[in-house]
Amino acid sequence: MAESDLDELTNIPRKLSFISIISEDQTNAASKMGIMSMDPLQISSHKNEKNVSIDTIPPFPIAKIYKNLFLLALAFVLIFTAYNGMVLLQSSLNVKNNVGVNSLIITYAFLIFSSIALAGVSMDLFGLKWTIILGEIGYIFYIAANIKPLPVLMYISATLVGLAAAPLWTAKATYLNQIARYHSEHKKQTHEVSVSLFFGIFFALFGTNTIWGNLISYFVLNRSSNAQVINCGIDFDPNAAFPSNTTEDVNDTTRYILCGTFAGMGALSMLLLFLTLDSIQLTQKQTMKQLLNKSLEVVLSFRKWKYIDQLFLIPITMWTTIETAFLTAQFTRGFITCLVGIRYVGLVMVCNGICQAISSYVCGRLVKYTGRIFVFYVSKSY
Secondary structure: OOHHHHHHHHOOOOOOOOOOOOHHHHHHOHHHHHHHHHOOOOOOOOOOOOOOOHHHOOOOOHHHHHHHHHHHHHHHHHHHHHHHHHHOOHHHHOOHHHHHHHHHHHHHHHHHHHHHHOHHHHHHHHHHHHHHHHHHHHHHHHHHHOOOOOHHHHHHHHHHHHHHHHHHHHHHHHHHHHHHHHHHHHHOOOHHHHHHHHHHHHHHHHOOHHHHHHHHHHHHOOOOOOOOOOOOHHHOOOOOOOOOOOOOOOOHHHHHHHHHHHHHHHHHHHHHHHHHOOOOOOOOOOOHHHHHHHHHHHHHHHHHHHOHHHHHHHHHHHHHHHHHHHHHHHHHHHHHHHHHOOHHHHHHHHHHHHHHHHHHHHHHHHHHHHOHHHHHHHHOOO
């Protein structure tokens, strides 16, 4: 392998922090993920650190590239069909003591720590494949905790999701970026085209998780109906004594079926990755001191804030976060559960999932012809 190839491989973005959890966030960020994958922040500047091993980076044939792309997408569809299906029900299903919404707050709080300290280290320790597999454990634990939503169980499992999310999504993005590199070499085309194509395909498939998860919720909760049209919609007050009806009619059997189905899908996702996904080891094994040093290097990314493009990403991120919080916590409870009952949360949100899947694929293809900035404008103009 030529020296130039080695230099290129050392620039693989092993510290990307794609930290979204909700599918709305993830899909809206698809094009941004392509940007980060192609132009990673140069956090590490060790000039003598060229430790890419030729033996550990297999030259995948084109068939294996596509196989891994679709298997990874299928695994993520399974796990996030289950997880997002539960997340969208938290404000309606686990109303007592506001356990559901509080658990989501805890998740995002620990996500901050995870994205800074764990994303790069976990990939160095476990590799891309095992980082993804281990990251899914936290999600499955959270889903299972909803069987008996005691505060201690929900909060511990939410903490695990927060710690697992950044390593899982960063490893996924790095894996996609690498197989896209192999694809561009096979097709003799630029990296940007292959990366945009692969992320577009991935998120088009991934976006369907909202459809399947909400359909499962609708059919399982079909006999539950707790509509109460008092103080709903724009008059909804989450701090009122009885802002909406409770979920007492969601009996234990229904809850067990719902959570058991979702937990089983998460376990199937892990099994699929374990048996079928090919490993990609980007670097040689490093000492613990090197790993700890790398976890601190992310602080240097603040230097990027001096660039105007980086500053413009901040309000976009804040807006997307607020939008997701409203959709997850307030819209599902105040505009759906309160008006027509918890069983219709899934059915209404199916429409959201369909639009996500379509827009993800379209935006991934559109970048090839219009560039990234235009897609940013279009995606944030609605």
